[in-house]
Each structure stands twice: as structure tokens, then as C-alpha cells.
Amino acid sequence: MTSFWSYWTSIISLGVIFGCVWLLYATRKSQTSDTETEQKMGHSFDGIEEYDNPLPKWWFHMFMATVVFGLAYYFLYPGLGNYKGYLDWTSTGHWEQEIKEANEKYEPIFTALAAKPVEELAKDAEAMKIGQRLFANNCSLCHGSTGRGALGFPNLTDNNWLYGGDAATIKETITHGRTGQMPAKGLNPAMNKADVSNLTHYLLSFSDRTDDIKAAKKGSQMFQTACAACHGADAKGNKAAGAPDLTDNVWLYGSTAAKINQTITFGRAGMMPAQKDMLDENKIHVLTAYVYSLSNK
Ligand code: HEC
Numbered sequence: 001m002t003s004f005w006s007y008w009t010s011i012i013s014l015g016v017i018f019g020c021v022w023l024l025y026a027t028r029k030s031q032t033s034d035t036e037t038e039q040k041m042g043h044s045f046d047g048i049e050e051y052d053n054p055l056p057k058w059w060f061h062m063f064m065a066t067v068v069f070g071l072a073y074y075f076l077y078p079g080l081g082n083y084k085g086y087l088d089w090t091s092t093g094h095w096e097q098e099i100k101e102a103n104e105k106y107e108p109i110f111t112a113l114a115a116k117p118v119e120e121l122a123k124d125a126e127a128m129k130i131g132q133r134l135f136a137n138n139c140s141l142c143h144g145s146t147g148r149g150a151l152g153f154p155n156l157t158d159n160n161w162l163y164g165g166d167a168a169t170i171k172e173t174i175t176h177g178r179t180g181q182m183p184a185k186g187l188n189p190a191m192n193k194a195d196v197s198n199l200t201h202y203l204l205s206f207s208d209r210t211d212d213i214k215a216a217k218k219g220s221q222m223f224q225t226a227c228a229a230c231h232g233a234d235a236k237g238n239k240a241a242g243a244p245d246l247t248d249n250v251w252l253y254g255s256t257a258a259k260i261n262q263t264i265t266f267g268r269a270g271m272m273p274a275q276k277d278m279l280d281e282n283k284i285h286v287l288t289a290y291v292y293s294l295s296n297k
């Protein structure tokens with residue numbers, strides 16, 4: 001906040017408090033006791049008149065107490081413009097402290113869980129409840145609450161893997177993240193629309209979804225030069241490159257001819273964010289076991 005706005009808000013905040021005090025004193029009757037008087041305000045409505053009595057003392061003191069509380073609060077906590085408050089309290093600091101305390105509290109539990117191998121941990125129902133909660137907080141946004149994924153976000157419950165479903169690979173994926181690199185038109189940026197269409201027919205032919213055998217044949221030839229380097233000569237994919245099996249009729253980006261055509265024409269770049277800066281090793285270990293358990297029931 002610039003110093004102008006800092007003064008602006010501070011003056012208004014303090015002005016309101018002192019304004020209230022002034023109002024209280026200005027309207028206070030000269031009497032300092034609770035004694036009621038016979039004096040009337042001098043107006044009547046429907047025969048009802050009002051006595052001119054002082055505020056009850058307890059009321060007056062309670063009001064002053066709120067004023068003192070307000071001023072003390074402004075002194076201790078950040079409330080006045082750029083002033084940081086005597087206690088140096090910040091909401092971020094408060095949050096960090098809570099996280100630290102929670103980590104200290106739960107660390108022994110996670111350390112014990114991390115000592116078990118993934119395959120064993122995946123069978124431990126209690127540990128998997130913890131894993132499920134971690135998954136719900138950190139992963140379900142993209143992979144869905146049950147881990148079944150969505151268009152562009154892989155299903156983690158089947159045995160169909162882009163990168164591999166063994167414990168070490170899952171952990172590697174979660175820790176360091178992944179970026180799928182499917183270049184537009186593969187290794188042949190010069191290919192035209194007809195080539196893309198032929199390739200689409202070729203891929204559809206694996207699930208018996210095309211009648212155009214000729215196009216599929218042309219596509220298969222193009223595939224060898226433009227696509228096989230990553231997806232393999234038999235189109236069964238390559239886990240080291242994260243290139244999916246194109247013959248299994250499991251589709252990350254949609255199974256229709258239009259979607260496949262779109263994938264080939266424009267390329268794809270799915271991003272799995274690295275978790276190593278957000279979650280510690282022990283939590284990643286438990287999550288690895290949870291993901292492992294989804295497809296190894
Ligand atoms: C921002 C969205 C997003 C979040 C959050 C996310 N993922 Fe992913 N994840 C992806 C995408 C996209 C891919 C596919 C990457 C690709 O296309 O190469 C992926 C891939 C994976 C894979 C590899 C699947 C395979 O077939 O090899 C695993 C395992 C995985 N995620 C686990 C997790 C876990 C566990 C979490 C929570 C800590 C998580 N993901 C959080 C988007 C996300």
C-alpha cells in the first residue's frame with residue numbers, strides 16, 4: 001500500500017473510534033450517577049413522554065471497554081495501513097505455524113508408513129485411508145475423486161499406463177511430474193490433411209472402425225516414418241517416451257475419428273505437475289502406494 005493510502009485508512013479507522021468517544025461524551029448528561037430524574041424531554045406522542053435520564057453507568061463503561069479493546073487491537077495487530085502491529089502477526093505466518101505443528105504431529109505416522117515397501121503398504125487398509133485423503137486433496141482435481149481420470153487426464157485405476165505402473169515409475173511420475181510430448185503431425189510437419197486422414201483411418205483400423213482399407217494402408221506407411229520413432233513400429237507405444245499404445249482402444253484424448261484427427265493435426269502436451277516441492281517424500285510414498293492399490297486390487 002502506498003503511504004497515502006496507508007495514512008488514509010489509518011486516519012479513518014482511528015477517526016471512527018475517537019469519533020465514537022467524542023459522541024459519547026458530547027451527549028452524556030452532566031449527571032455522573034445513575035440517579036433518575038423527574039426531568040422530561042419535553043415532547044410527547046400519543047400521551048407518552050420521555051424522561052431525560054443519563055445513560056446507565058454500566059452501559060457507558062462497556063462502551064469505553066470496546067474503545068480500549070479496539071485501540072489495543074490496532075496496537076498489537078496489523079490493522080492500520082502499513083503498520084505491522086506490535087506482535088508482528090501475519091496470516092501467512094499463522095498458517096505456516098499451523099502446518100509446522102501438523103507436520104510435527106503426523107511425521108512419526110508417515111515415517112512409519114514410509115518404512116514399508118509400496119506393494120505391502122498398498123494392502124494396508126488404514127494406510128490407504130490416509131492415501132485416499134492425500135489423493136482427494138492433491139490429485140482428484142485432475143484425476144477425479146476415484147482416480148478414473150477424464151479427457152486428457154489418465155485413468156489411474158486400469159492397467160493401462162503411459163509411463164508404467166510399477167512402484168518406482170509411479171513414484172518417479174508423482175515426484176518429478178511428466179510432460180507428454182506429442183508433436184503436431186509427428187515427425188513430418190509437411191504432411192497434408194489427406195495424410196492425417198489416412199493416419200486416422202490406420203489407427204481406427206485397430207479397433208475395426210474403418211471400412212477404408214486403402215486409406216488405412218497409406219496411413220500405415222506414413223506411420224512408419226512420422227510416428228513409429230515414439231509409438232513403435234507396431235503402434236503399441238513406448239513407456240519411456242510416454243507415448244501411448246494406439247492399438248488398445250483406450251484413448252486419453254477421445255476415441256472418435258474427429259478427436260484422433262485433432263490430436264494428430266495439433267499435437268498434445270499433457271502436463272502432470274511435479275509434487276516434490278509440495279509434498280514431502282513420505283507423503284509421496286503413501287500416495288504411490290495408493291495409486292498402486294487402485295489397479296492392483
Ligand atoms: C493439474 C492436473 C493434475 C494433477 C493435480 C495431478 N495430475 Fe497426475 N497427471 C496429469 C496429467 C495431465 C497426466 C498425463 C501426463 C501426460 O499426458 O503425459 C498425469 C499423469 C499421472 C500419472 C501417470 C499415469 C500413467 O498412465 O503413466 C500418475 C501415476 C499420476 N498422474 C498421479 C498423480 C497423483 C498421485 C497426483 C496427486 C499428487 C496427481 N497425479 C496430480 C494431471 C494431473
Ligand code: HEC
Pocket residue numbers: 162179180181182183185186187199203223226227228229230231241242243244246250251252253254260263264268269270271
Ligand atoms: C516425439 C514422439 C512422438 C511422435 C513422433 C508421435 N507421437 Fe503421438 N504421442 C506421443 C506422446 C508422448 C503422446 C501422449 C501425449 C500426452 O500424454 O499428452 C502421444 C499421443 C498420441 C495420440 C493420443 C492417444 C490417446 O490415447 O488419446 C495419438 C492419436 C497419437 N499420439 C498419434 C500419433 C501419430 C499418428 C503420430 C505420427 C504422425 C504420432 N503420434 C507421432 C509422442 C509422439
